[in-house]
Amino acid sequence: MTKNSKLSPETIAAQAAGQIDEKTGSVIAPIHMASTYARDENYDLREGLIYARYGSPTCGQAETVLQKLEEAEGTYLFNSGLSAAAAVLESLPAQSHIVVPENMYFGVLIWMQRQADKGYLTLDTYTPADLNSIKTAIRDDTALVWIETPTNPTWAVTDIAEVSKIAKAKGALVLVDSTTAPPCTTKPLALGADYAFHSATKYLNGHSDVLAGALSTNLIDDRWEDIGFVRKLQGTALPGFEAWLVMRGMRTLYVRWNKACENAMAIAKHFNNHPLVERVQYPGLPNDPGHAVAKKQMTGGFSGMMSILVKGDEEVARNVARNTELFLPATSLGGVESLIEHRYTIEGPDYGVAENLLRLSVGIEDPDDLIADLEQAITKACG
Numbered sequence: 001m002t003k004n005s006k007l008s009p010e011t012i013a014a015q016a017a018g019q020i021d022e023k024t025g026s027v028i029a030p031i032h033m034a035s036t037y038a039r040d041e042n043y044d045l046r047e048g049l050i051y052a053r054y055g056s057p058t059c060g061q062a063e064t065v066l067q068k069l070e071e072a073e074g075t076y077l078f079n080s081g082l083s084a085a086a087a088v089l090e091s092l093p094a095q096s097h098i099v100v101p102e103n104m105y106f107g108v109l110i111w112m113q114r115q116a117d118k119g120y121l122t123l124d125t126y127t128p129a130d131l132n133s134i135k136t137a138i139r140d141d142t143a144l145v146w147i148e149t150p151t152n153p154t155w156a157v158t159d160i161a162e163v164s165k166i167a168k169a170k171g172a173l174v175l176v177d178s179t180t181a182p183p184c185t186t187k188p189l190a191l192g193a194d195y196a197f198h199s200a201t202k203y204l205n206g207h208s209d210v211l212a213g214a215l216s217t218n219l220i221d222d223r224w225e226d227i228g229f230v231r232k233l234q235g236t237a238l239p240g241f242e243a244w245l246v247m248r249g250m251r252t253l254y255v256r257w258n259k260a261c262e263n264a265m266a267i268a269k270h271f272n273n274h275p276l277v278e279r280v281q282y283p284g285l286p287n288d289p290g291h292a293v294a295k296k297q298m299t300g301g302f303s304g305m306m307s308i309l310v311k312g313d314e315e316v317a318r319n320v321a322r323n324t325e326l327f328l329p330a331t332s333l334g335g336v337e338s339l340i341e342h343r344y345t346i347e348g349p350d351y352g353v354a355e356n357l358l359r360l361s362v363g364i365e366d367p368d369d370l371i372a373d374l375e376q377a378i379t380k381a382c383g
């Protein structure tokens with residue numbers, strides 16, 4: 001093995017791309033917290049650093065790790081997933097036409113609808129995973145097609161390669177919100193997408209202790225520069241401490257991911273065809289409608305995210321989430337601890353979420369403990 005041979009992404013992640021502190025030998029890079037940087041004796045900037053709103057060395061180091069994992073030409077980290085999404089939208093010309101899934105991450109959808117209501121952009125929706133519906137929604141003047149796959153909270157799988165072909169034929173950009181399919185399993189850029197987006201709050205950090213967003217691309221052009229400019233002006237670059245935590249989190253990304261996928265598969269299999277369960281939505285199950293495409297584009301596991309639709313109404317389903325003792329009744333996903341959420345309580349009747357759906361973010365605990373916890377919670381609520 002020489003320094004120049006191509007390293008596995010697992011090795012890159014575990015060693016944070018080999019970024020140790022040159023001066024002290026500290027095997028963990030230090031955190032840069034400064035808000036401003038002194039010029040050198042020639043009154044020049046050192047390493048281009050000027051002011052924290054423009055980014056910091058620690059943010060840059062975390063970006064280097066993710067950029068390598070995504071095999072991208074450029075990566076920006078933001079102080080939230082939403083601010084990364086907002087920067088992309090801000091970089092588009094006024095009144096651009098955007099095509100988005102009917103169901104997707106709630107916060108991003110609300111943000112887009114708000115922008116559309118004010119006349120800043122126009123929106124059309126498609127049914128996730130349905131290529132014909134996507135074809136119909138894309139117009140000659142469509143600027144951006146937004147994919148989220150697997151999609152919250154039904155985990156429908158949209159074919160990134162096929163949509164990229166369709167969009168490209170119309171000159172539209174493709175962004176993939178790949179939050180629930182991190183680079184361990186899906187590399188959207190390699191499949192033809194223009195932007196890979198993550199809420200790094202979720203799997204990339206993985207410890208439920210940071211809010212962060214990430215955007216990667218191979219299109220280093222004026223738009224990419226403009227997105228960086230928006231980030232700079234709005235002060236949405238990921239600050240030093242948070243960037244350091246994300247870099248810490250990414251070191252264990254692959255082991256956390258593999259374990260979460262394994263646990264989720266065990267839970268999905270257990271509750272598939274369970275007498276108190278109407279349906280399990282998990283692309284890892286061979287009977288799931290998204291399985292064939294998932295097998296093709298999720299080459300490193302089917303994620304720790306799934307939904308269980310229990311036999312019962314809104315009240316019964318909410319009670320399942322109240323009865324669990326290990327699954328914490330909290331929103332968010334991608335952490336080491338398992339979470340359960342009754343999405344209907346959050347979204348209400350307007351967004352098509354089933355009232356009996358429970359969204360699970362499966363963590364890295366013992367799978368038998370998790371199954372036993374869900375069993376008792378479901379039996380108590382539905383039995």
Ligand SMILES: *Cc1c(COP(=O)(O)O)cnc(C)c1O
Binds near residue numbers: 333
């Ligand atoms: C959490 C999430 C977001 C938003 O990211 P924040 O870090 O909460 O701002 C966007 N998309 C998906 C799929 C998410 O799960």
